[in-house]
Amino acid sequence: MTGRPGRTWRGGSQTGAGDLLELVRSGRAVTRGALQQATGLSRATVGQRLDRLFRAGWLREGAGGAVGSPLGGRPALTLEFDGSHAVVLAADLDTRHARAAVLTLTGEILAEHAGTLAIDDGPETVLGELGHRFAGLLEKAGYPAAGVCGIGLAVPGPVDSETGRVVQPPIMPGWDGYDTGGRLSRAFTEHTGAPAVPVLVGNDADLMAYGEQRAGYPDCRAFVLVKVSTGIGAGVVVDGSLYRGADGGAGDIGHIRVGADALCRCGSFGCLAAVASGGAVARRLAESGVPATSGSDVRELLAAGHPQAAALAREAGRRVGDVLATVVTLLNPGVLMIAGDLAGTPFLTGVRELLYQRALPRSTAQLDVVTSRLGERAALIGAGALVVEHLYAPDRVEERLTAMGV
Template sequence: MPRIHSGATSAGDLLHLVRSGRATTRGALQEVTGLSRATVGQRLDRLFRAGWLREGAVGRVESPLGGRPSVHLEFDDSHAVVLAADLDTHRARAALLDLRGSILARYEGELAVDAGPDAVLTTLARWFAVLLKETGHPAGAVCGIGLAVPGPVDPASGIVVQPPIMPGWDGVDVPALMRRAFAAQAGGPDPDRGDALGTPVLVDNDANLMAYGEQRTAYPDCAAFALIKVSTGIGAGVVVGGELYRGVDGGAGDIGHVRVPEGADEPCTCGAHGCLAAVASGRALARRLTRAGVPAAGGADVRALLAAGNPAAIRLAREAGRRVGEVLATVVTLLNPGVLMVGGDLAGTPFLTGVRELLYERALPRSTARLQIVPPALGEEAGLVGGAALVVEHLYAPARVEERLAALGF
């Protein structure tokens, strides 16, 4: 078993080794880190006192000379819970999850994002309070909140930046508002607490968190994973090497605003004309169906029409898939992903058929030789699972573990 650099062997590093499964006994930790038995014991003791580590099953004797059998170490996923929410344009989902990403309770309801951040976040906080009460968890058990929003987000601050379909949200400090709303509705910790024990609120684009949740759950070994969400708008999330790729300032994946020839005369919500979202999103298809005498207000209505087998909706969905597939040919050639997942309101056979038709026609054969084009595995829960995973990975990263242990006095 190869060793890691001796300088990277804090208590946080030991916890990471256990969580990843790379070293799950005291002996294995000594072997990987090169630390003495006493030092490993001291650092593990801090993790035990914090309640983040526990002893599990007894294994085999590690030494060929005999001795006591090894005791396996496990990350204690019961010591805290995570809250997550996924906002769409007219609906939202909220969930309480354990630290391994399993949903313990879930709520879904109508919630218009254009009601503005104060109203929306207050409602989410109220839903969170209900979930905590239903499961018997106090607000103090919440270690963090993950929030998926349908717009661009600055990854460093969690501030929404110029969102085309989120009026009133531009430049808003969503994490601060969410902390205050949670404290008011659920009795959470002091929302202005700035130390390592405050409740972190991590905000990201919905397609990013869907991609993160799906990749970690269904395709953990995929080195390059891309997800396309086609609902009211069109966005993409990319996971490379197990990490979200957000670009310089969170703008990566905004393919809905790539200009396409077919949309030259179609206005987009961003203020431009000719965007992919203006011709191939759920909103665009709803508009075209309504013009044709089939009333539809948005992507959810188009999804219902597709489920009912409406011929006009099926035809338009396939055409929209071709338009999206044409853009994705460039994406696939650039990224060379192993998995391309297509989700959202339009994700179904007609749309996927259209995507495949144009994608395989336009992309280089070398780029598609090992490509899987698949529907979602988690479906509507992907953003929730991804939001919770983002919180957990943030909180239990080695450097953050050290900050939190110090704040706890361990």
């Protein structure tokens, strides 16, 4: 028996309060009778373990009222995860901007701020400023800092999922190997006076993919998101779980060599990002006299209908589509989502032209090529979801309840 995708269900006498919470959160069992039937536990044991979750404030009787019990007898009250008992903080760093938010445990944004923050300023400065912004957002949301249960952070570089540290990032000078989670946790405490909380760090494209898949395509078994902004990266979700590779480097398609002679920010020549990213398009526009320095500038030009920007975006889309033909053939995704600064009609047209021309028909027969639903909030939603899945995983639930004395 399985819980959420990618998790092994223990069942029987090993079933703890965390497993029951998982069944309720996933919607697989939302009454006491259904929990008995799913786990094989007695009514008394289910009641005892649910009582711990009620006392912790993590579970409540659902607003749906009573439903028929699978064990017969009187209708049973539904149970639901109480997403209001704590909040999560999340931030998404780009090269020149940062977006931060306070979210409920179910992903609703309570307060949000977007503004300039240059990643080139280094981790000490950037993470310290995020701590300050988090404090302001909590005040804006009217929520006490003591109610924060964790922080999620999206960064534009590879992240080792075991250590939470950025690894050899091409566009994040000074961040390689830095204790990002530790510094952000300290900054949160310094600016709020609240105790330290867990900090989870992830690659921005990964967390965008996680947020988009969970919000819009929960039944898609293989989901790929490609973010095309200042650089190019991809996030992959397989069976509901992020695929990060051996050390967090999966999806770094911006550094696939495409035979061009352009110098990439990573120091190599011919990378896809050097010729087809928002930054590359901005450089070509600047060379022709159009003021543009970044992917966000290109996005504004595209929104204004600038013909040269549209032509270059379509050309960039064709280059990315050529690479994605290989990605689609390898992974056979059900959804391929294009996101980021260039994710408009010209770029998407170029992607489709080369993708369907180069990939085998078998690989694209069931493929939907779409654009982002969550837009600039995708990484925030994904970062928040990552924290919640971490903190409310069955084993961690048991640890946390014990630490709370429940």
